Amino acid sequence: MIEACRDRDFGRVFRLVKARAGIYPSMIARRCELTPSRVGEVIDGRRQLLHMDVIERISDGLRIPGHMLGLARRTWETPQNLTVTPREPTEAAPPADMQLAASLPGTDxxxxxxxxxxxxxxxxxxxxxxxxxxxxxxxxxxxxxxxxxxxxxxxxxxxxxxxxxxxxxxxxxxxxxxxxxxxxxxxxxxxxxxxxxxxxxxxxxxxxxxxxxDDHQFMANVLACMSLQATYQDKPGDALALVTAAQDQARAAMGTTPRVLAMLAMREAFAHATLGNHSATHSAISEAHTHLGRISTDDPDPAWVAYFDETKLVVDTGIAHGRLGEAVLAEPLIADALRREHRTNHRGRALHAFWLARTQLQRGKLDEACHTAMDALVPAAAVSSQRVARHLREFHEQLEPFRREPAAVAFESRLREVLPRQVSGSPRP
Structure with a gap:
């Protein structure tokens, strides 16, 4: 980073902050008051940034100290010396652990x-x-x-x-x-x-x-998260091994609640569905519904599993069927859950709406699929989530054979209006 800043190689700077700090080009653009297309051109090496006002905006937006870019100290930087002067002389110095250093670095x-x-x-x-x-x-x-x-x-x-x-x-x-x-x-x-x-x-x-x-229930929860990640990485074997380990931890715990067991069973269903194993997926779905049916108000559920309610079970059941290609079973379940989902859960609504659109497209319902996907664009624009962006791109690619149809044209137009960056990053012409 020091070398890239010294050379004012902002393409490299932007790539480094993306890789090391998770600051993606869209956020770089917002922080530095640049357009997303301009940031993309810099990253691709098709544009250089030479104007001093732009360099200052990058310094301020990414919090790069001024001296690294050949600028004066920025107003937000901690002063080099912050001297603490006592009001009256003291006879003895305070204990060492109570002394503040004369210099307070901003990174500490x-x-x-x-x-x-x-x-x-x-x-x-x-x-x-x-x-x-x-x-x-x-x-x-x-x-x-x-x-x-x-x-x-x-x-x-x-x-x-x-x-x-x-x-x-x-x-x-x-x-x-x-x-x-x-x-x-x-x-x-x-x-x-x-x-x-x-x-x-x-x-x-x-x-x-x-x-x-020895919090075995929470270990099970973490392993279930890792299993879900493995499904997104297209590693279904890892996903199944991780959720199996999660269920082992749940069995080792004292008083694992039905809600936790239902969540783990649904993670297992996702893993089997990604593997294309129909019977095992249906069995895990059935187990999840059985566990949820046993929930009582007296269960000492951990706070971290409270999200897994009936609506979440229904939408996850639909997604599991969708992963298997069983669109006829998936569509009504996801649609029902989406109607019940809380309006402020922007990421969940966007993810589930794109899943619904994909199942509708699989069933040949082009107009409905495009309408559903258009409804998903508003919550998708409200949340910063690469998972949502991936689901949007996948639906966009599946529309390719129908791109001249009126419904697809209308969706494309709305997409360009709401999320233009997603269109520019798409493989479609």
């Missing part, structure tokens, strides 16, 4: 926060951390995880830092659980961005944190 925020952190944690502290995680998941559904990742990572580092100190067993177990959930959420944001290597690293960290306190 975690250590500064640690100095100010409350040392005697209370149950209310744990409740506050759990509440913030619930809020992160809600915002992830509404907007995608890309913009949340820095905050989640910062909180993960903070909680892991707290674990380095001596704690009572209940407090230590609580912190391990929170750290495990934050690591899983970080892995999820990378998975949703289709950065699978980074996702796997954080999922593995979440497994280790849960294993430290």
């Amino acid at each position: 925020v975690d250590s500064i926060l640690a100095l100010a952190a409350e040392r005697d944690l209370s149950p209310s502290t744990l409740n506050a951390l759990h509440s913030s995680i619930a809020d992160y998941w809600r915002r992830d559904d509404e907007h995608g995880g890309e913009s949340l990742r820095p905050a989640v990572l910062g909180q993960l580092r903070y909680v892991v830092g707290l674990l380095k100190e001596e704690r009572s067993s209940p407090m230590r177990d609580g912190l391990h659980g929170i750290a495990a959930e934050l690591a899983r959420l970080t892995g999820w944001t990378y998975f949703d961005a289709r950065q699978y290597h980074q996702a796997r690293a954080y999922f593995t960290e979440a497994l280790g944190l849960a294993k430290a306190v």
Whole structure:
């Protein structure tokens, strides 16, 4: 990065921030006040950026220190010296662990926060951390995880830092659980961005944190996430092995609830469907529905599985049938779930609408498929998710044989209006 900035090779800079920081070209464009097409041309080597005002916008938008690009110190950079002058002379210096360094580097925020952190944690502290995680998941559904990742990572580092100190067993177990959930959420944001290597690293960290306190149910949850990722990577054998391991962990846990077992059975159905195994898929679907039917209000469900309700079971059942090519079974299920799905869950609505459009297209319902896909464009534009973008591209490609039909032309026009970047990145002419 230092070399690329020194040479003002912004194509390389943009590629590096995408690969290393997960900042995709669309976000680069927004942060630097550039058009997406211009960013794409720079990355492809078809355009150079030479104007000073543009270079300053890149410095500010990507938080590249001014000196790395031959600019003056930017207004957002931490001053080189921040001297603390006592109001009155003191006879003795304070203890070493209470002294702040004369220079406070902007990248060392975690250590500064640690100095100010409350040392005697209370149950209310744990409740506050759990509440913030619930809020992160809600915002992830509404907007995608890309913009949340820095905050989640910062909180993960903070909680892991707290674990380095001596704690009572209940407090230590609580912190391990929170750290495990934050690591899983970080892995999820990378998975949703289709950065699978980074996702796997954080999922593995979440497994280790849960294993430290023998939380077998949460280990099962993380393994189920990894299984879902394997289906997206077209590794159905890995997906089945991971969900089988998840079910083993669930069986090892005391009091695994029917809701958790239903979620795991549906992950198994996805793995079998990706393998094309019809009978095993139908069996796993049946098992998931049986488990969900056993749920009672007294079940001590973990908070992380609350999302798996009847609507989620129905849409996942439809998707499993869709993966098998059973469009006749899939279409009414996905359509029914989509009608019941919460309006603020933009990513879920977009994903499920594109699945519905694909099943309708498989059934020869071109007009309905294009109408459904057009409805999906608004929630797709509201969320930053490479998984959603992938489903959109797949539907777009499946429309290729019908591209001259009026319904397909109308969809293409709406797509260019709402998500022009997706069209420019499409293989279609």
